[in-house]
Amino acid sequence: MTGARLVEPDEGPRSKRGAILAAAIEYFGETGYETTKWSAVAKQVGIGQTALYHYFESKAHCLLTIMRLELQRSRDEFVEATRDEKDPVEALRAAVRAAFAVSEHEILQMRILQNNMVLLAGTRASQREETERRAARELVQLIERDWTRLLTQGMSQGAFPVRDAHTLALALLGLIVSVWRWYRPGGPTPLDEVRDLIEGCCVRMVTE
Amino acid sequence: MTGARLVEPDEGPRSKRGAILAAAIEYFGETGYETTKWSAVAKQVGIGQTALYHYFESKAHCLLTIMRLELQRSRDEFVEATRDEKDPVEALRAAVRAAFAVSEHEILQMRILQNNMVLLAGTRASQREETERRAARELVQLIERDWTRLLTQGMSQGAFPVRDAHTLALALLGLIVSVWRWYRPGGPTPLDEVRDLIEGCCVRMVTE
């Protein structure tokens, strides 16, 4: 199950790329990116440090890949969840629920994404890193546009009062993703409760 | 003006501590903490790299100090803004407005705070770093309690419907601080407009 989504189409059968990504997600998510030694990931997978460079150009390239994959998954879920929903309020609710329908591994990935968003800002020196960064950045913009569209449609249908849809979309996204900063599985508040509270907040934010 | 708040009580007259903090805020805020070289800060201030260690134990110690100072300022502003406000809704509005009444330098500090929050999680090896980290963490918890109290009071007075006040406080805080992730002075939306939109969102989130 773990790493099922992490397999690229053109991978050899004895490739350890998925295992590296899974280990990196574990370490980066639990301990933090800067704090974890790249060599620790290698040890976890059972290879020498140098072998990592067969799969990733650098530690940052691995991180950017993890972030891009999560953005991609996240966006796919949004599209899937809102596709057939005509009612704007129900579409919004579906989108929020989709954002919280995540496995524990995906929670780690969301956390990693949150904590290292700053990496998507500046350009990267190396080729493959920059490619991943660009892809991730574009996904972020796509997601922002998705949410903006959801809002503009609701506004034009009269379901939501007219406001600055783009800024409001950023606010909704900010509210939702901020959860991954503090939420911990097994913590005081179960994710279902958090989800319901946030869903209500999102609806009240845009309606009325 | 810049650095006026950055002066500690027991500083010598030729201390460059404030200048270092100001330069570090500029670099860390504009370019990012990891990206900026510690030596660049030294050059900006006009001293050798080694002189930095007269004032800060490490690059991280400087960063943690910046974060702690901003948390302190931020909390003081909250207390000041809500002190005399009896009406819960007005208190909430005042708190949000206070959160957005910031100078450009303070915007940078909020951004730094946001982007490096993860640093407050794990314990630090060195003494002074760990002291700053503890102080910052406690301020975060204080701020969370302040907002939670604002909500519980509003709920017990019947101004807000009863919900999980702590989780709701985290949601409000998450929404507000998420702005510093994307907001840029001179960007498409002026801060006043952002502030008004967020203020409305916060009120709608907790009322109704």
Place this chain on the structure above:
DNA sequence: CTAGCAACCTGAGTTCAGTTCAGTTTGACT
């Protein structure tokens, strides 16, 4: 005035995690 002393500063050297180099092993498929 000048002696002492703490604050302030420096160039040279160390450390350590990330990375590169120069090859060697593995195993699928002729």
Place this chain on the structure above:
DNA sequence: AGTCAAACTGAACTGAACTCAGGTTGCTAG
């Protein structure tokens, strides 16, 4: 059995954070 690309390795390199062993500055006391 030989070939080739994928997968891997130990040893060496790099660069930015940091340490060391002192040197300079300027206030204060005598």
